[in-house]
């Protein structure tokens with residue numbers, strides 16, 4: 251289990267991560283979502299003891315990462331797939347990791363097979379690998395110690411659609427076997443299909459945290475008008491909190507009748523008024539993140 255508790259990281263005046271808390275439970279895949287620069291990597295680095303927090307605490311299996319007696323056997327980490335020796339072959343990299351972790355060297359070949367880098371691919375130098383192959387090798391390095399927890403930063407980067415589907419299957423199987431997975435992405439679609447829970451970060455703050463179903467339920471009502479500005483004003487005047495979607499609609503937490511009346515009172519023509527569920531998580535993600543982490547604009551039920 252992973253427990254992130256009120257983590258904050260400041261770089262000078264810049265707050266990269268602000269008061270971030272969430273948990274990841276065994277048997278689940280947690281998608282850690284946010285746009286570029288949102289604070290995902292910084293949070294994961296703090297979790298893995300690579301960056302010291304300004305405030306707060308993160309634990310893995312109840313203790314800070316650095317206090318784990320054999321971290322590589324407990325938690326498999328992939329933070330930067332290019333941080334591998336370019337001159338060694340994939341098989342050598344994995345063989346050395348097996349040695350370091352004190353696991354059966356025979357596991358290296360089996361793990362290469364598991365990530366699709368057996369045979370010729372394993373004998374090639376990492377410097378000649380594509381990004382997708384480096385991600386696969388990074389995943390193999392994370393898996394070789396047979397950990398119960400996986401922490402993966404943007405593992406789908408560079409994978410083709412077939413590779414992404416393969417990775418989803420692998421992570422699902424890992425979690426279904428009782429493992430805990432935390433994976434980050436800046437693309438909702440990449441994690442939507444595999445994650446049980448989603449933690450959304452924007453501007454260093456958590457703006458949503460819940461199961462996919464919970465987050466979908468909280469998406470409210472989608473409304474559009476021929477007069478976008480007028481609609482925003484009318485909703486605000488009626489005390490109906492709303493956020494603007496990227497395609498110019500308003501996502502409103504409120505009753506459709508109240509929304510319709512607010513529009514009627516302002517003499518507005520509505521072109522759409524419907525539950526936002528069908529719009530999917532993408533709309534939710536975009537509407538949550540476009541405000542740069544201003545959680546005040548986020549529907550109360552959704553905000554962490």
Ligand SMILES: Nc1ncnc2c1ncn2[C@@H]1O[C@H](COP(=O)(O)OP(=O)(O)OP(=O)(O)O)[C@@H](O)[C@H]1O
Nearest residue numbers: 261264266284285286287288289290291292293436
């Ligand atoms: N070592 C550092 N010194 C100063 N600022 C940093 C440092 N590391 C990260 N930051 C800043 O902290 C913020 C969060 O960065 P972080 O890399 O955690 O985001 P991210 O969500 O992982 O983004 P990406 O998807 O682009 O990797 C950014 O504004 C970044 O510029």
